[in-house]
Amino acid sequence: MKKYLVKRLLQIIPVLFIISFVVFVLVYMAGDPVALMLPEDASESDREAMRAALGLTDPFYIQYFRFVGDLIQGNFGTSFRYNQAALPLVLERLPATFELAAASMVVATLMAIPLGIYSARKQNSLVDLFITGGSVLGKAMPNFWLGILLILLFAVNIQFFPVSGRGTIVHMILPAITLGTGIAAEMTRLIRSNMLEILNQDYIRTARSKGVSSNILVYKHAFRNSLIPVVTIMGLQVSHLVSGALITESVFSWPGIGLLLVQAVNGRDMAVVQAAVFVIALLVIIVNLITDLIYRLLDPRINYS
Amino acid sequence: MTDNLLEVKNLHTHFFTENGVIPSVNGVTFSVKKGEVIGIVGESGCGKSVTSLSILQLINKPGKIVEGEIRFHDKDLTTFSEKDIRKIRGNKISMIFQEPLTSLNPVFTIGHQISEAIRLHQKVDKKEAKQRSITLLSKVGMANPERQYHAFPHLLSGGMRQRVMIAMALSCNPELLIADEPTTALDVTIQKQILKLMKNLSSESNTSIILITHDLGVIAEMVDRVVVMYGGEIVEENDVYSLFENPKHPYTKGLLNSTPKIHRLKEKLQSIKGNVPTPDQLPSGCNFQDRCPFAMKKCREISPDLVVSSDGSSVRCWLHQEKEVVNV
Amino acid sequence: GCSNEGETAGGSEDDSNTLVLAQAADIPSIDPQNSLSTTGDRVHRNMFSRLFMWDNELALQEDLVDTYKQIDEETWEFTLKEATFHNGEVVTAEDVKFSLERVMTDETLKEYPYFKQLKEVNVKDEQTVEIITDGPMPTILNLLAKSGSDILPKAYFEEVGIEGFQEKPIGSGPYQFEDWIRDDRVTLVPFEDYYGDKPKWDKVEVRAIPESSTRVGELLTGGVDVATDIPPNEWERVESESGVDLVNGETTRVSLLMVRTTEGYVTSDPKVREAIDLAIDQQAIVDSVLQGTGVPVRTRVPEGVFGTNPDLTNTRVYDVERAKELLAEAGHPDGIDITFTSSRGRYPLDSEVAQLIVSMLSEAGINAELKLLESSAFLDEYNSKSNEELIMIGLADGLLDASYSLVHYTEERAAGQTDYKNEEVEELFNAAGQNLDEEERKKQYQLIQEIVAEERPHIFLYQNAVNYGVSESITFTPRLDEAIRFDDLTKK
Amino acid sequence: MTQQVQVKQSTIKAPLLEVKELSKHFVVSTNLFGKPKESVKAVNGVNLLLEKGETLGIVGESGCGKSTMGNTILRLIEPTEGSIFFEGQDVLNMTRAQLQEMRKEVQMIFQDPFSSLNPRMRVFDIIAEPLRTHKVAIGKELHRRVYELLDLVGLDQSQADRFPHQFSGGQRQRIGIARAIALNPKLIVCDEPVSALDVSIQAQILNLLLELKEKLQLTLIFIGHGIPAVKYISDRIAVMYMGEIVEMADKESLFSKTRHPYTQGLISAVPIPDPSLREDSEDVILEKDLPDQRNLPKGCSFYSRCPFATEKCKEEKPKLKANKEGHLVACHYPLHA
Amino acid sequence: MQGNAEAKTVGGIRPTVRKVKASGGFKRWCRLLLQSKTGTVGFIIVLIVVLVAIFADLIVPHDPAENNLSGMLLPPFWMDGGSTSYLLGTDNLGRDIFSRIIVGTRVSLLVGIFSVVLAGIIGLLVGVAAGYYGKWVDTILMRIVDSFLAIPSILFILVVLAVFEPSIMTLIVVIGLTNWVSYARVVRSEVLSVKERDFVRASHSIGTKNTTIIKKHIVPNIISSFIVISALSVATTIILEASLSFLGLGIQPPDVSWGAMLTDGRNYLATNWWIATFPGIAITITVLGIIFLGDWLRDVLDPRNYFSKKGGA
Numbered sequence A: 001m002k003k004y005l006v007k008r009l010l011q012i013i014p015v016l017f018i019i020s021f022v023v024f025v026l027v028y029m030a031g032d033p034v035a036l037m038l039p040e041d042a043s044e045s046d047r048e049a050m051r052a053a054l055g056l057t058d059p060f061y062i063q064y065f066r067f068v069g070d071l072i073q074g075n076f077g078t079s080f081r082y083n084q085a086a087l088p089l090v091l092e093r094l095p096a097t098f099e100l101a102a103a104s105m106v107v108a109t110l111m112a113i114p115l116g117i118y119s120a121r122k123q124n125s126l127v128d129l130f131i132t133g134g135s136v137l138g139k140a141m142p143n144f145w146l147g148i149l150l151i152l153l154f155a156v157n158i159q160f161f162p163v164s165g166r167g168t169i170v171h172m173i174l175p176a177i178t179l180g181t182g183i184a185a186e187m188t189r190l191i192r193s194n195m196l197e198i199l200n201q202d203y204i205r206t207a208r209s210k211g212v213s214s215n216i217l218v219y220k221h222a223f224r225n226s227l228i229p230v231v232t233i234m235g236l237q238v239s240h241l242v243s244g245a246l247i248t249e250s251v252f253s254w255p256g257i258g259l260l261l262v263q264a265v266n267g268r269d270m271a272v273v274q275a276a277v278f279v280i281a282l283l284v285i286i287v288n289l290i291t292d293l294i295y296r297l298l299d300p301r302i303n304y305s
Numbered sequence B: 001m002t003d004n005l006l007e008v009k010n011l012h013t014h015f016f017t018e019n020g021v022i023p024s025v026n027g028v029t030f031s032v033k034k035g036e037v038i039g040i041v042g043e044s045g046c047g048k049s050v051t052s053l054s055i056l057q058l059i060n061k062p063g064k065i066v067e068g069e070i071r072f073h074d075k076d077l078t079t080f081s082e083k084d085i086r087k088i089r090g091n092k093i094s095m096i097f098q099e100p101l102t103s104l105n106p107v108f109t110i111g112h113q114i115s116e117a118i119r120l121h122q123k124v125d126k127k128e129a130k131q132r133s134i135t136l137l138s139k140v141g142m143a144n145p146e147r148q149y150h151a152f153p154h155l156l157s158g159g160m161r162q163r164v165m166i167a168m169a170l171s172c173n174p175e176l177l178i179a180d181e182p183t184t185a186l187d188v189t190i191q192k193q194i195l196k197l198m199k200n201l202s203s204e205s206n207t208s209i210i211l212i213t214h215d216l217g218v219i220a221e222m223v224d225r226v227v228v229m230y231g232g233e234i235v236e237e238n239d240v241y242s243l244f245e246n247p248k249h250p251y252t253k254g255l256l257n258s259t260p261k262i263h264r265l266k267e268k269l270q271s272i273k274g275n276v277p278t279p280d281q282l283p284s285g286c287n288f289q290d291r292c293p294f295a296m297k298k299c300r301e302i303s304p305d306l307v308v309s310s311d312g313s314s315v316r317c318w319l320h321q322e323k324e325v326v327n328v
Numbered sequence C: 001g002c003s004n005e006g007e008t009a010g011g012s013e014d015d016s017n018t019l020v021l022a023q024a025a026d027i028p029s030i031d032p033q034n035s036l037s038t039t040g041d042r043v044h045r046n047m048f049s050r051l052f053m054w055d056n057e058l059a060l061q062e063d064l065v066d067t068y069k070q071i072d073e074e075t076w077e078f079t080l081k082e083a084t085f086h087n088g089e090v091v092t093a094e095d096v097k098f099s100l101e102r103v104m105t106d107e108t109l110k111e112y113p114y115f116k117q118l119k120e121v122n123v124k125d126e127q128t129v130e131i132i133t134d135g136p137m138p139t140i141l142n143l144l145a146k147s148g149s150d151i152l153p154k155a156y157f158e159e160v161g162i163e164g165f166q167e168k169p170i171g172s173g174p175y176q177f178e179d180w181i182r183d184d185r186v187t188l189v190p191f192e193d194y195y196g197d198k199p200k201w202d203k204v205e206v207r208a209i210p211e212s213s214t215r216v217g218e219l220l221t222g223g224v225d226v227a228t229d230i231p232p233n234e235w236e237r238v239e240s241e242s243g244v245d246l247v248n249g250e251t252t253r254v255s256l257l258m259v260r261t262t263e264g265y266v267t268s269d270p271k272v273r274e275a276i277d278l279a280i281d282q283q284a285i286v287d288s289v290l291q292g293t294g295v296p297v298r299t300r301v302p303e304g305v306f307g308t309n310p311d312l313t314n315t316r317v318y319d320v321e322r323a324k325e326l327l328a329e330a331g332h333p334d335g336i337d338i339t340f341t342s343s344r345g346r347y348p349l350d351s352e353v354a355q356l357i358v359s360m361l362s363e364a365g366i367n368a369e370l371k372l373l374e375s376s377a378f379l380d381e382y383n384s385k386s387n388e389e390l391i392m393i394g395l396a397d398g399l400l401d402a403s404y405s406l407v408h409y410t411e412e413r414a415a416g417q418t419d420y421k422n423e424e425v426e427e428l429f430n431a432a433g434q435n436l437d438e439e440e441r442k443k444q445y446q447l448i449q450e451i452v453a454e455e456r457p458h459i460f461l462y463q464n465a466v467n468y469g470v471s472e473s474i475t476f477t478p479r480l481d482e483a484i485r486f487d488d489l490t491k492k
Numbered sequence D: 001m002t003q004q005v006q007v008k009q010s011t012i013k014a015p016l017l018e019v020k021e022l023s024k025h026f027v028v029s030t031n032l033f034g035k036p037k038e039s040v041k042a043v044n045g046v047n048l049l050l051e052k053g054e055t056l057g058i059v060g061e062s063g064c065g066k067s068t069m070g071n072t073i074l075r076l077i078e079p080t081e082g083s084i085f086f087e088g089q090d091v092l093n094m095t096r097a098q099l100q101e102m103r104k105e106v107q108m109i110f111q112d113p114f115s116s117l118n119p120r121m122r123v124f125d126i127i128a129e130p131l132r133t134h135k136v137a138i139g140k141e142l143h144r145r146v147y148e149l150l151d152l153v154g155l156d157q158s159q160a161d162r163f164p165h166q167f168s169g170g171q172r173q174r175i176g177i178a179r180a181i182a183l184n185p186k187l188i189v190c191d192e193p194v195s196a197l198d199v200s201i202q203a204q205i206l207n208l209l210l211e212l213k214e215k216l217q218l219t220l221i222f223i224g225h226g227i228p229a230v231k232y233i234s235d236r237i238a239v240m241y242m243g244e245i246v247e248m249a250d251k252e253s254l255f256s257k258t259r260h261p262y263t264q265g266l267i268s269a270v271p272i273p274d275p276s277l278r279e280d281s282e283d284v285i286l287e288k289d290l291p292d293q294r295n296l297p298k299g300c301s302f303y304s305r306c307p308f309a310t311e312k313c314k315e316e317k318p319k320l321k322a323n324k325e326g327h328l329v330a331c332h333y334p335l336h337a
Numbered sequence E: 001m002q003g004n005a006e007a008k009t010v011g012g013i014r015p016t017v018r019k020v021k022a023s024g025g026f027k028r029w030c031r032l033l034l035q036s037k038t039g040t041v042g043f044i045i046v047l048i049v050v051l052v053a054i055f056a057d058l059i060v061p062h063d064p065a066e067n068n069l070s071g072m073l074l075p076p077f078w079m080d081g082g083s084t085s086y087l088l089g090t091d092n093l094g095r096d097i098f099s100r101i102i103v104g105t106r107v108s109l110l111v112g113i114f115s116v117v118l119a120g121i122i123g124l125l126v127g128v129a130a131g132y133y134g135k136w137v138d139t140i141l142m143r144i145v146d147s148f149l150a151i152p153s154i155l156f157i158l159v160v161l162a163v164f165e166p167s168i169m170t171l172i173v174v175i176g177l178t179n180w181v182s183y184a185r186v187v188r189s190e191v192l193s194v195k196e197r198d199f200v201r202a203s204h205s206i207g208t209k210n211t212t213i214i215k216k217h218i219v220p221n222i223i224s225s226f227i228v229i230s231a232l233s234v235a236t237t238i239i240l241e242a243s244l245s246f247l248g249l250g251i252q253p254p255d256v257s258w259g260a261m262l263t264d265g266r267n268y269l270a271t272n273w274w275i276a277t278f279p280g281i282a283i284t285i286t287v288l289g290i291i292f293l294g295d296w297l298r299d300v301l302d303p304r305n306y307f308s309k310k311g312g313a
């Protein structure tokens, strides 16, 4: 178990190394940050001067080695835009991001579990069809569209929730629903199909032959088993929740990491992009490790060797 | 009123699939007396499991009991509500399934699964249930039952899991135990232990057992009476000695002849030609006609009835039709 | 709007005297000399003070400066008012020298390019500072009122460094910094010891709400008092709602097409450029897509900016038939093919306008292939000068002086972009740049504009308007420079 | 009868297959640096000698390493230790080309007729695959060969363009057999070819194998845990326990003069399909379950279940030794000494 | 010879299988399709969408790029002020929404399908290589896959689209290049299990070359689940394109896609709802169709539908 953890953690290093290189190349290819920092009116010589001052005139490999050198010392460099160390800029976004991600996951789970189970139990009924259709709809609605619609309906028209911003728990509800719906849709379908499969397993028949009632059968015997793949999906969704939330963040002007990342990419703010990707990657890896552990917790068949 | 514990009368169980109706069980009739061990033999797919599942009303969705009665203590189980039948399951009638590897829920400890069965039908608290479970585990020959109580199924070998299944089935001292190929997946040495365990059971607590298998060896060692099934029907029924000595139905004969025996050397194995038909492709006339060495014109046209002779044996074959007596 | 749970974020209707402003983008930086954007300026202007400022009528006024005099063509002397920074220290000549020298010399600052003409800043005494320019500089006072000339506290800045300063910036303006949550909001509180009029608001929040419908939503529900950049499609919603008003204002930003006059491009022929101009119905663009806001122009120097030429505003030269004739005269009776680059989402409705222009051009037989680029890709293309015949861009005037805009028609500046070259324009521009005679300088600039309108290295479209959604409880008058001084807004 | 065939083929009496000290340990966990930490000793120092034309049966409980050994002989699994000689050639040191050649001569029939046929290939292609791989036949000749093989195993030519799932288990096993004999191999390893089949079909397949064996002069290794079936088909039988051979002898000798207690237990546990023999079958019940294959005891691996075990059995591993009749056993205290 | 005679008869017996030939072509598929209601619905939707995409130019009542400055923001025909010549109304440049939806089908489908094809091909190659060859090949490829998974795909898309101008081609390439990792993972795990099946071992025992085994045995057996995820990811991609449009990275005018229409119209939701709603409905229906079809495919391609209870195990 301990060894397993150490092994998994050690594997992070090459992965992070590949990531940093890929990101560096990508951002380097993306073009000149200076062009974006100066106004349309600035002249070529102005831009040249700024480039030189920022060390952007050096060849690629020198820039890369400088970057790696700094990185080893835990320094991601300075944001061009904010003229501040990049890492704290990223870290200060984490609470907002976590908050939204967690809330969305809660919303998704609260929606998906009962719906998924119900439609599996009532397979091929009208309700099942309805839930399936609903989950398709939930998947087919782009986040921005749903978000704007929710704002219009529940914040502007019936003024039940605040329109935007981060603050109290009520601020979280609409963005969490926006972000959670897609995930819920996917989870619902997954739980449904898992449930259906598990309800056909031999051990369910065994439980029935003991005289177990159908509620216990579903919520105790089948559910725990059907949860196992769901946990994996939840782990995979974290990447999406952390970095892919930018559209929701932008619609609800939620100061999360996704928004920062997009702006940093658009501004070719290398240091921030690197720091953000690093933090996100690390998060994703850690969350996946945790889900792996939960997975193992849920499923005693897996051992830690 | 008979001394029969269970009477299955003219059971028809069909599966209504997208590809049409599959008549898996077609008019099966037999009965089990108190303390009796009866065996059901027949090749794969002939409807043994479906019959046993039908008894406990455990047939799943596309399947349905379309006709027949299952009388347990003279009450027809097919008329029971789901709630009532739950009181029978695991309590009066227990079942052991074919695959010990998949029949236990992988995420709960075996102790939990046994206790659950106990607590479902008996008003005992958790501690008491645990105590009884441990007793049961040691009764089925598990070494170190206290420790094994907390083991997850995957940590146990096939034989141990099957013993857990048996412990679970015995947890409420059932009057009838249905064992559906309890040893097929096991080694001969383990099989021996399990069979011995079941034998002791029936003799000690006078439990009736329906033992389903296609291993004639197991039948020969274990049971009092044998039901031979083929293509969803009973083709022969007799007490075990007469059946092995004097098989009447050509299928039973073929089965006996094609079983390799370690004690009889040299002689060439006879095989039944052809393949086992699936229930959706049964021919008109006798189900066995294509494989039967004695098939006559009549066999291809009219399917024979199960004829009971005076000694209590019965057979479904035109070769034996003329001899006797009563139609069931 | 009426009240809701969201009010915790601060709305106009609570009793506390809080002003909430919603902008389309966050401030780029809290460092006023490294910001260069309208959104940032709206915060900096209230936090920092400069030597001069534009008042509500856009007249140049002394701000930190008490008196000033021009000593010779290149030397100016300023004495300061008695003012203190938010940390209680007095604003001195040293601070002015420090601030201006910082922006004059640090190439990494975004404001740096505008301050290159300042040569020296000398401290005369505690309250007196001398500025020496590189040649005569008629626009020096405009520059000292421009963003970037904000005065920073030398001692504090040197003590805490740039990182520390950004964490807690200190100025001498009416409001002091409280908090900045990036991409969310900047919070300011009044500075009681401000040397000018006492600040009116107990608290000011400047929020960043990029999505326009969300911004409008906040406005309608009372979450914000003033929302900037309301796009035309939302006007109806804002106007029809009681409790909020739509306020329309002008800007110095002019949308225009830069045209390649370079040899080898069809547009090197003046007739073709004229044809393009005549084929575009600026008025129709303004009337349709822009829903009537915006003014068709033929110059980059709009009214209100020094040196504007009134003959070139609100004029119309649209004539498709003539455009076709011109093309035929230029030897293209079957029309021409050109490439047209435009941004998308950089300026309000830019992509819609561009698509409209393409269809207008096609009426005249000009087949324009549209290249719509997302903001940063667009700037890349623009700055690397890799665009082809036409590129649509919006240019503003940060100095409110024609010199700022007309530099584009000098040979040096136009090289590689329009490649425009005109000896007369060159001479006029250089003369005006050193000319301290206001009237004559204005004439020179007006003449340049006439020549440009004729020769069309730029084809002008319209002067941009900006629309604000304002809570009815607030009085608000938009300004040409798009700045907002919080104390100019009042609660009714 | 089999001897005659053998003489005809080769005058020098070199064994067809020789297996020496063969071991296969599956690594089930490694330490941080990839070094094996725990392994399952599936096969443990097995020696075999197979004459041409004979059938060697291998029996033993499930999981005792029978399949692993079969797979290793074909080098489908690389052994951990030991050597294998096929017709005098070292199988483990063969080049790719030699191995390719060898695989023409040695074939395998798999246990599960349902998973050993690619569900997406037609029967024709399945049987033609070895012929195509070794470029034995193409075009018309290929067709002829495939139909001939179908005929040989009792399938109809018209069934050639069907998919495996359209066949019953017995028929599928016939397809597997056709594939195995396609290249006229010298040796076929049959890995429990009948244990997935019904009793009635099982007899068909066993008879078919016997018949083919005679017709094509095959040498067979017949793995199975159905002891009666193995007995029926084999000349010689090896009993495996925990990866080791514990007893090996002619089948008559093995059953009549059983020497290893495990073999005895195994034989007596086989249910006899005759109720009249119910009472007098002497019961040797092996009470305990199998030991953990990850850490085998250092002495006799059967020690924990053996009714006759002594201290010596616990400490010292018995070697496989023959008596004068050539009946091999690995036991300190063999029965029927 | 007794055995042989017997075997012959065995050959003559009807095989114990369904009456329907699995190999059987068109008719069988039709029958399987008609058996499932949702499958049929899905198929019809997808068929219509594909036909519309192919024949878009013949169907459109208006030039989708034609501005009508006098008829801007017309509502759908059934509302006040609507006109039957603009069935679903017009947008803020007076363009016919109905025509734009029809033409938009083409881009949405092209991007959806081809990016999935690209991602699928890369993912298949990588997944098969990693799963089949194992060892260091697997280690290296899987570390790369891990890295790609940890890099937020949106970043990748943002950067690539910042370098290359957004066009249908770049969109296809960039979405393809970001999505291949999930295929690689699925394919790898499938390969790992197929690899252990006896028929692969059987093929080895014959001496078949690795490449042949991959071609003949591995790929055909994983292809069905591959097709199913592909179908579903076409749906996801159509939605992704909409999100990219939101970031200004989607398809560029004068090309039209549903995502771009949805994005352009989102700010009009409160006032002129029809601009964004109709393309939204188009996306939903199409996605619904594809998902239904995908689900049906999964059921049909599941071997358990072919084999008897035993064969499936």
Ligand SMILES: Nc1ncnc2c1ncn2[C@@H]1O[C@H](COP(=O)(O)OP(=O)(O)OP(=O)(O)O)[C@@H](O)[C@H]1O
Residues within 6 Å of the ligand: B015, B017, B022, B024, B042, B043, B044, B045, B046, B047, B048, B049, B050, B051, B060, B062, B063, B098, B181, B214, B278, B279, E308, E309
């Ligand atoms: N859920 C089901 N749907 C359709 N057909 C089914 C179903 N369950 C069983 N059958 C069919 O019913 C027939 C009888 O099955 P059953 O399981 O009773 O056979 P069995 O005699 O127990 O065989 P085995 O020895 O393999 O266990 C089989 O042919 C099977 O195909």
Ligand SMILES: Nc1ncnc2c1ncn2[C@@H]1O[C@H](COP(=O)(O)OP(=O)(O)OP(=O)(O)O)[C@@H](O)[C@H]1O
Residues within 6 Å of the ligand: D026, D027, D028, D040, D041, D042, D060, D061, D062, D063, D064, D065, D066, D067, D068, D069, D225, D293
């Ligand atoms: N790839 C593997 N990795 C780890 N252990 C394995 C592997 N293959 C087989 N084993 C183990 O090796 C032992 C021998 O397996 P093998 O399949 O050879 O047994 P067998 O005698 O053929 O059993 P059966 O009669 O059930 O087929 C078993 O304990 C098995 O768990």
Ligand SMILES: [Mg+2]
Residues within 6 Å of the ligand: B048, B049, B050, B098, B180, B181
């Ligand atoms: Mg069964």
Ligand SMILES: [Mg+2]
Residues within 6 Å of the ligand: D066, D067, D068, D111, D191, D192
């Ligand atoms: Mg095996």
